[in-house]
Amino acid sequence: xxxxxxxxxxxxxxxxxxxxxxxxxxxxxxxxxxxxxxxxxxxxxxxxxxxxxxxxxxxxxxxxxxxxxxxxxxxxxxxxxxxxxxxxxxxxxxxxxxxxxxxxxxxxxxxxxxxxxxxxxxxxxxxxxxxxxxxxxxxxxxxxxxxxxxxxxxxxxxxxxxxxxxxxxxxxxxxxxxxxxxxx
Amino acid sequence: xxxxxxxxxxxxxxxxxxxxxxxxxxxxxxxxxxxxxxxxxxxxxxxxxxxxxxxxxxxxxxxxxxxxxxxxxxxxxxxxxxxxxxxxxxxxxxxxxxxxxxxxxxxxxxxxxxxxxxxxxxxxxxxxxxxxxxxxxxxxxxxxxxxxxxxxxxxxxxxxxxxxxxxxxxxxxxxxxxxxxxxxxxxxxxxxxxxxxxxxxxxxxxxxxxxxxxxxxxxxxxxxxxxxxxxxxxxxxxxxxxxxxxxxxxxxxxxxxxxxxxxxxxxxxxxxxxxxxxxxxxxxxxxxxxxxxxxxxxxxxxxxxxxxxxxxxxxxxxxxxxxxxxxxxxxxxxxxxxxxxxxxxxxxxxxxxxxxxxxxxxxxxxxxxxxxxxxxxxxxxxxxxxxxxxxxxxxxxxxxxxxxxxxxxxxxxxxxxxxxxxxxxxxxxxxxxxxxxxxxxxxxxxxxxxxxxxxxxxxxxxxxxxxxxxxxxxxxxxxxxxxxxxxxxxxxxxxxxxxxxxxxxxxxxxxxxxxxxxxxxxxxxxxxxxxxxxxxxxxxxxxxxxxxxxxxxxxxxxxxxxxxxxxxxxxxxxxxxxxxxxxxxxxxxxxxxxxxxxxxxxxxxxxxxxxxxxxxxxxxxxxxxxxxxxxxxxxxxxxxxxxxxxxxxxxxxxxxxxxxxxxxxxxxxxxxxxxxxxxxxxxxxxxxxx
Numbered sequence: 001x002x003x004x005x006x007x008x009x010x011x012x013x014x015x016x017x018x019x020x021x022x023x024x025x026x027x028x029x030x031x032x033x034x035x036x037x038x039x040x041x042x043x044x045x046x047x048x049x050x051x052x053x054x055x056x057x058x059x060x061x062x063x064x065x066x067x068x069x070x071x072x073x074x075x076x077x078x079x080x081x082x083x084x085x086x087x088x089x090x091x092x093x094x095x096x097x098x099x100x101x102x103x104x105x106x107x108x109x110x111x112x113x114x115x116x117x118x119x120x121x122x123x124x125x126x127x128x129x130x131x132x133x134x135x136x137x138x139x140x141x142x143x144x145x146x147x148x149x150x151x152x153x154x155x156x157x158x159x160x161x162x163x164x165x166x167x168x169x170x171x172x173x174x175x176x177x178x179x180x181x182x183x184x
Numbered sequence: 185x186x187x188x189x190x191x192x193x194x195x196x197x198x199x200x201x202x203x204x205x206x207x208x209x210x211x212x213x214x215x216x217x218x219x220x221x222x223x224x225x226x227x228x229x230x231x232x233x234x235x236x237x238x239x240x241x242x243x244x245x246x247x248x249x250x251x252x253x254x255x256x257x258x259x260x261x262x263x264x265x266x267x268x269x270x271x272x273x274x275x276x277x278x279x280x281x282x283x284x285x286x287x288x289x290x291x292x293x294x295x296x297x298x299x300x301x302x303x304x305x306x307x308x309x310x311x312x313x314x315x316x317x318x319x320x321x322x323x324x325x326x327x328x329x330x331x332x333x334x335x336x337x338x339x340x341x342x343x344x345x346x347x348x349x350x351x352x353x354x355x356x357x358x359x360x361x362x363x364x365x366x367x368x369x370x371x372x373x374x375x376x377x378x379x380x381x382x383x384x385x386x387x388x389x390x391x392x393x394x395x396x397x398x399x400x401x402x403x404x405x406x407x408x409x410x411x412x413x414x415x416x417x418x419x420x421x422x423x424x425x426x427x428x429x430x431x432x433x434x435x436x437x438x439x440x441x442x443x444x445x446x447x448x449x450x451x452x453x454x455x456x457x458x459x460x461x462x463x464x465x466x467x468x469x470x471x472x473x474x475x476x477x478x479x480x481x482x483x484x485x486x487x488x489x490x491x492x493x494x495x496x497x498x499x500x501x502x503x504x505x506x507x508x509x510x511x512x513x514x515x516x517x518x519x520x521x522x523x524x525x526x527x528x529x530x531x532x533x534x535x536x537x538x539x540x541x542x543x544x545x546x547x548x549x550x551x552x553x554x555x556x557x558x559x560x561x562x563x564x565x566x567x568x569x570x571x572x573x574x575x576x577x578x579x580x581x582x583x584x585x586x587x588x589x590x591x592x593x594x595x596x597x598x599x600x601x602x603x604x605x606x607x608x609x610x611x612x613x614x615x616x617x618x619x620x621x622x623x624x625x626x627x628x629x630x631x632x633x634x635x636x637x638x639x640x641x642x643x644x645x646x647x648x649x650x651x652x653x654x655x656x657x658x659x660x661x662x663x664x665x666x667x668x669x670x671x672x673x674x675x676x677x678x679x680x681x682x683x684x685x686x687x688x689x690x691x692x693x694x695x696x697x698x699x700x701x702x703x704x705x706x707x708x709x710x711x712x713x714x715x716x717x718x719x720x721x722x723x724x725x726x727x728x729x730x731x732x733x734x735x736x737x738x739x740x741x742x743x744x745x746x747x748x749x750x751x752x753x754x755x756x757x758x759x760x761x762x763x764x765x766x767x768x769x770x771x772x773x774x775x776x777x778x779x780x781x782x783x784x785x786x787x788x789x790x791x792x793x794x795x796x797x798x799x800x801x802x803x804x805x806x807x808x809x810x811x812x813x814x815x816x817x818x819x820x821x822x823x824x825x826x827x828x829x830x831x832x833x834x835x836x837x838x839x840x841x842x843x844x845x846x847x848x849x850x851x852x853x854x855x856x857x858x859x860x861x862x863x864x865x866x867x868x869x870x871x872x873x874x
Contacts, residue, residue, distance in 0.1 A: 021256065067469075090252035107247060132465065153465075153490060165859075181466060
C-alpha cells in the first residue's frame, strides 16, 4: 500500500546505494523514507531528497522524544552548514544505520563518544561526565545526585576508564571500556 | 601549570603521532569540510579526533564513521583503486559483495519467521530490556521444548504408532523374555472400559491414571522389542535410549551456545563487569525506550541504582574497618542463620518425603475408595512442593536482612538459596519415589529387582508424578495470575487506604518468574524419558504462559525498585537453567543405569537395566569396531586422555596469566607516556612564551 507508493519515489540505484552505504535493509530504508516525508509539510514532500527537516520536527519522533540525549543526537548527525541541527534524509539514514542492530560496535562506540562529548572538544572531561550523569538521572532538581555523590561517581568512572591518567577519557579509552561493557 | 586550558588540545594536533595519522588518512576529509577553516569548537572537535578517521583502506564504506557524502566519496575512491587489480581479484570482490547482499536478504526474510517478534519488541519499548529478556527466555524454552518433542515423536512414538496400526506393511516383533519370572510380567492397567462417571475422566486427565495410562503418553505403551517396516528392522529400545541422550545433549549444547553469545567474559582484567560504574553510565540508557512514562521510570531507576552503588561502596569501606569483636559477632550471627536455613530446608525435604510416601501408599492400598479425597492425595506432593517453593523465598529474604551483607551480595545469595530450594525439592521427590520402588524389605523385590507388586510398571508411575507436577504448576501459574494479580490491581486502584497502597502494588519480579519456568523445564527434562509426549505439553504450557504473563504485565505493573540489567540477567537465567539440566542428569542416570527396568511394560523388558541396550548392540557390531569401542572406554585410554586435558588446561591458564601481566605493564607504560607528553607540552609552551 503506502510502502509500494514510496518505493516508486526512490530510484532503484539510489536504493541500492543506500543499502550498500548503511546497515539498513531495503524495507527499513523505505520505512525510513515514509517516516521522514511525514515530518515534512505537505508541499515539500515531493523533494524529500533535498529537504532539511528542522530540529523541532525531528524531536517529535517517538524514539527521540523520550531520549535524554535528543539534542546531542541531532547535533552529531546533522550535516547542516548553518549549524541549526536540521537533518536531511541522508543524515536521517545515517542516524538509523548507526542505531540499527546490525551496525558494528566500533561505529556505535564512535558515535556514542561524539554524543557524550557535550563540549565537542574530542575528550570526555569532568564537565562532560557531569552533564552525562545529569542527563541519565533525569531533568529536575530532585533527580540530580548531590555534589559529593557526583564527585565520587566521576572519580570511580575515571579510575575505571582513564588508562593514561590524564583526567580525561579520549576515544581510544572510551572504545576500550565500552568493548568490555556487556550492556552496550 | 598550562598557560590556559585550551593549550593542550591545540598542541595535541601538532604532535608527531597525530600528524602521521592524518598523513596516513591521505585524501579523506573530516565530517564538516566547510568548517575546516574555522576555529570554533566544532572545528576543534573535527580536528581533535585524528586517529579514528580512515582506518585500514579496505574497510567497507558503511563501516566508517562518516556522513553519507563522505562514504560515497570513499566508496568511489575504493572503486578507482580496484580498477587496476587483476581480473581474478575483481571477480572475487564482486562475488563476495553479491554473496553478502544475498545473505542479508535471506536474513531479512527469515526475521519474519521469528516467533513473537512484534510482541517482544513492543514489550522492550515499553518496559525496557530487563523484562524483555524474560520474554525472550520464554520464547527460547518454547522452541527448545518443541524441538525435543519433534525428536522424541519422530524416533519413538511415530514408529510405534505406525507399527501398531500396520501402516507401510509394518509389524511388531515381540521377543519372549528369557529367564524372567512370570510374576514380574503381570501388568493390568485399567483403561476404564465400560461406563464410568464423567468425573473419572477428569480425574484421570489430571492425574495421568486410568485411560491416560495406556496411551502413548507414558512409557508403558511402548511394549515393543523391534519394529519391522517392510524389510528394515528398527531397534526401538535403542532408539528410545539414544533419543533420550540426544535431547539431553541438544539442550546442553544449545544453552551453552546461547550463554556464550550473550556474555563477554573478561579473563584479563579483574574488575567485576556487572558492577562497573562505566557500564552503568556509558551503557546505562536504554535507547529502545519510546514511551515517556517508561523514560521517566528509567531515569528514576538509574538514579536509584547509582545512588545505591555509591552507598554500597561507602558501606564496603565501613565493613573493611570493622573491629574484631564486631566481626566475631557478625560471623556467629551468619553461622546461626545458615543453620536455621539448613534446618528449614531439611524440614522441607522431610515433609516432601513423608507426603510422597503417604501418597504412594494410599493410592496403592485403596482403589477408588473416595474419589475426591483420592485426587487430593494424588496431588499432595505437588501441593507441598509448590507451597515450599513459595514460602521458602519469603523466609530467605526475611532472614538475609540480619546477615548484614552488601545489597548486591544479598540479592545473589537469596537467589542462590531459592534456586537450591526449587531444584532440590524435585530431587527429594524422586528420591522418595525410588525408595518406594526399591523398597526391598522382606524379599519384596527378589524375583525382579524392584517392588513388582506395587509398581509393575514403575517408569509409568514416575512419569505420572512428573505429569502431575507439570499440570499443577501450570494451574498454579494461571490461578495466581487470575486470582491474585488482578484482584490486587483492582484493590489498589479503587481503594486508597495507605496500607493497601503500600503493600498492594505488585512488581514484576523477573527472578521469581524465571525460577518458576526453570523449575517447570527441569521437570520436563526429567519426565521426558518416562513420558515421551511431555515436551508437547510443556510447549503448549509455555505458549499460554507467554500471553498470560504479557497481559498481567501490561495491566498490573509497577517497576521493580532494584532493576536487574539485561545482560547480567540473561547470563543468570542460562546458568540456572544449566544447573537444572545438570540436576536432571542425576535422576535420569540413576533410572537408566541402576534401577532394573520393569519387565511388564516398556521397550526395555528384555534387558536388566535400560542402559544394557547399548552394550548389547555393541556386541553385535563387527569385532574390529568392538575392539575400538572397548579400547576407548578402557583405562589405558582414559587416563592418558585425562592427563592430556589437564596439561592443556594448565597451559591455557598460564597463558592467560602471562597476558594479564603484559597488559598491566602496558598500562603503566601508557601512564608514563602521557606524563611525558604533558611535560613536553609545558616545555614547548614555556619556550614559546619566552
